[in-house]
Amino acid sequence: MTVLIADDDPIVLDIARRYLERDGHTVLAAPDGNRAWDLLRNNEVELVVADIMMPGRDGLSLCRDIRTGAVVDAATPIILLTALGEEEDRVVGLESGADDYIVKPFSPRELALRVAALLRRAQAAPITRTAAVIRDGDIELHPGARTVVAGGKPINLTGREFDLLHFFLTHQGVVFSRQDLLEQVWNWDFGDYSTVTVHVKRLRAKLAEHHRVRTVWGHGYSWGGSGEEE
Incomplete structure (x- = not known):
């Protein structure tokens, strides 16, 4: 590399x-x-x-x-x-x-x-080449091409933002702490929680009204389910 x-x-x-x-x-x-x-x-x-x-x-x-x-x-x-x-x-x-x-x-x-x-x-991206398109409302995530469309328009996500969205879409309704997300999305046993906070913020901003990221105060984040948007 x-x-x-x-x-x-x-x-x-x-x-x-x-x-x-x-x-x-x-x-x-x-x-x-x-x-x-x-x-x-x-x-x-x-x-x-x-x-x-x-x-x-x-x-x-x-x-x-x-x-x-x-x-x-x-x-x-x-x-x-x-x-x-x-x-x-x-x-x-x-x-x-x-x-x-x-x-x-x-x-x-x-x-x-x-x-x-x-x-x-x-x-790890090539592993998903043959995976089916994931749809949620107006969002389409294409694992093979690692692209995202929301409301009919392509969304330019970084690799980490894509991984975070993919994780949320494949674990809907489950609440994950920032430590959980560091371990399962970032594959880190250590790290600053603000890394997760900022990536969630950026993902929300890029998806705009199409996102369903919820903040469950005192616990973490989930895609859909009960909680408050930040």
Whole structure:
């Protein structure tokens, strides 16, 4: 698998590269966002790790550019690196389309584990190639093509948003805590609950009036069933 790492700190680039190469990945390294974009345009990249604060395109801009799907596959998994510890700053990164974030200073082994988890999830997609279309009201989810149509219009979801919607649609009426969703959708035994909160928020916004995600206060979320919309 080819992983792109973009960070203006040469020490971070070197350490991250060595750990990921040890896991068998091909690593492309970029010292700034503009160089990262050039590498993305000219190489097939399975996952991107980008620092939020770097010269040229910063990590948030790079993330948004990827998610447009104009040049790079919009579903490319993205991990943002940030030295900002406040929850609001982390949420901004997730709202920009990132699948995950890691706060600096971080353990390079933790980064390698997060990369492996996202790549496993992306590789699992071919298993659903022959699965039937899932319909719920005006929503159509096509597992094979990993596409979603709502109200007759295509909805551009990230890979993680697609996985979350697929999970909800195949477990309707069941209440899942944020920890449950981290474990069953993200395949993580650890992680920040705000990751789930932001992805639910983004999914609701993209599906607009077609979503049926309910908040069951004190317990979690469900698709349909009793509860309040947030």
